[in-house]
Amino acid sequence: MTPYTERVVEIIKAIPRGRVMTYGQVAELAGSRRGARQVAWILHSLSEACGLPWHRVVSSKGCVAVKDEEARYTQILLLQNEGVEVDEQGRMDLHKTQYFPSPETEKRG
């Protein structure tokens, strides 16, 4: 587990229920503005993802990005259970659901 990965994990863990963040947003807060794909790679790689609200991370287009149909539906259901309006294609309104953490919040952890 590298420091960068730990940053990403901490940021994702700080996403409140019923809200989402984009990969790019997480990457930027973790210190890499163009590191959206790295965040995706980390989420894919992390088997310890159990315990992480990984389902609260979506693409910038406002849709679920997971490829595996099973995991994809799981993410959609988890979000719906938190009150997020997601359609069958995994699309939602980022204007309603996107979470913008306070600078102090991410600093303290």
Add this chain to the structure above:
DNA sequence: AAATTGACGGGTG
């Protein structure tokens, strides 16, 4: 060190 992987982002037609 080079190639590969990956759940991205933004622009274009």
Add this chain to the structure above:
DNA sequence: CCACCCGCCAATT
């Protein structure tokens, strides 16, 4: 709105 392409960067092999 949708399909497609290219650039981006870290971890893994």
